[in-house]
Amino acid sequence: MDPDHSVTGQLARAADRLGGRRRLLVITGAGSSADAGVPTFRDADGLWQRYRVEDLASRQAFARDPELVWRWYRERREQVAACQPHAGQRSLALLQRCTPAPRRVLVATTNEDDLLERAAVADVVHLHGSLYDTACAAACGWRSRDSEDNGLSFLPCPRCGAPVRPGSVWFGEPLPADEVERIEGFAADACLVVGSSSLVQPVAAIAPEMLLAGHPVVEINATATPLSGMDGCLSLRGSACEILPALIDLMTSSLMRSRSSTAIDPTPPDA
Ligand SMILES: [Zn+2]
Incomplete structure (x- = not known):
């Protein structure tokens, strides 16, 4: 049968x-x-539709325009916080x-x-x-879970003073x-x-x-x-x-x- x-x-x-x-x-x-209800990259509206995800989630993108990358991450943190x-x-x-x-x-x-x-x-x-992780962009090893107001993302690395980056794994990273x-x-x-x-x-x-x-x-x-x-x-x-x-x-x-x-x-x- x-x-x-x-x-x-x-x-x-x-x-x-x-x-x-x-x-x-x-x-x-x-x-x-x-x-x-977490938006996928293709669902993104407005500003982000002009970008490919590789142009936001990579070391090259961060080196080119860290504030743009951070804006994208802060926005996504807020979107996820609103989902259940x-x-x-x-x-x-x-x-x-x-x-x-x-x-x-x-x-x-x-x-x-x-x-x-x-x-x-x-x-x-x-x-x-x-x-929600924020990490040292100079890879000194500092990493911390960011607060609800993204406070850590606006400050230099507390250990070595370098800029900080989103703690995600980016394209091209292991x-x-x-x-x-x-x-x-x-x-x-x-x-x-x-x-x-x-x-x-x-x-x-x-x-x-x-x-x-x-x-x-x-x-x-x-x-x-x-x-x-x-x-x-x-x-x-x-x-x-x-x-x-x-x-x-x-x-x-x-x-x-x-x-x-x-x-x-x-x-x-x-x-
Ligand atoms: Zn550092």
């Missing part, structure tokens, strides 16, 4: 593949934050809390916003840095090694990729390598991605804010059932 290709059937298959795994790695990308996490992001926090140790769920993101933290997701891996190491050290045995259509290396290789090793990989995305066509990848088409809560509801229900069946195990302790 053909497998059930209905949405319900696909969700059940996905929950079945990911459930029971010891170390689930979740990677979220732009599509997930867009569902929370969606049901899918909140459900990831629920999945972490319902997963019994030593099993673990690690959430990594290429988004710079803080919506996952505000959804109560623990220990988020930020592969592209944080939108991903933060400590964050990449956290993913490698996690040794995932299952992967869920949410709203990530354009990952960069080495993160882009994680899901394909896991498929090759025979581990389950599930993807949630509104449209097809390079991952969708790979052998063994289960793709759920739709928005993160709708599909993710439905998937996690199935996964947590199953975790709860296995917990309660353990709790009422009639086997006597000395049997």
Whole structure:
């Protein structure tokens, strides 16, 4: 008999593949934050439509016109502050809390916003840095989370006096090694990729390598991605804010059932 290709059937298959795994790695990308109303670069209006994102998020852009780059970052900080996490992001926090140790769920993101933290997701891996970080542009090592009024962004580096820059990872810069190491050290045995259509290396290789090793990989995305066509990848088409809560509801229900069946195990302790 053909497998059930209905949405319900696909969700059940996905929950079945990911459930029971010891170390689930979740990677979220732009599509997930867009569902929370965070404008993507293409949605930008007015002034920013004249620029390419590479012309604002790079060392060259900052060297050319630091105030322009800062204006863009301060505006985005305010836009994100006005957004709220969606049901899918909140459900990831629920999945972490319902997963019994030593099993673990690690959430990594290429988004710079803080919506996952505000959804109560623990220990988020930020592969592209944080939108709210301000760092020394001369790389003396100073970095701090900026205040709500962007106060740090207007001052020189308190350690060395150089100008400060947004703490994000820019085009042409490597991903933060400590964050990449956290993913490698996690040794995932299952992967869920949410709203990530354009990952960069080495993160882009994680899901394909896991498929090759025979581990389950599930993807949630509104449209097809390079991952969708790979052998063994289960793709759920739709928005993160709708599909993710439905998937996690199935996964947590199953975790709860296995917990309660353990709790009422009639086997006597000395049997
Ligand atoms: Zn400095």
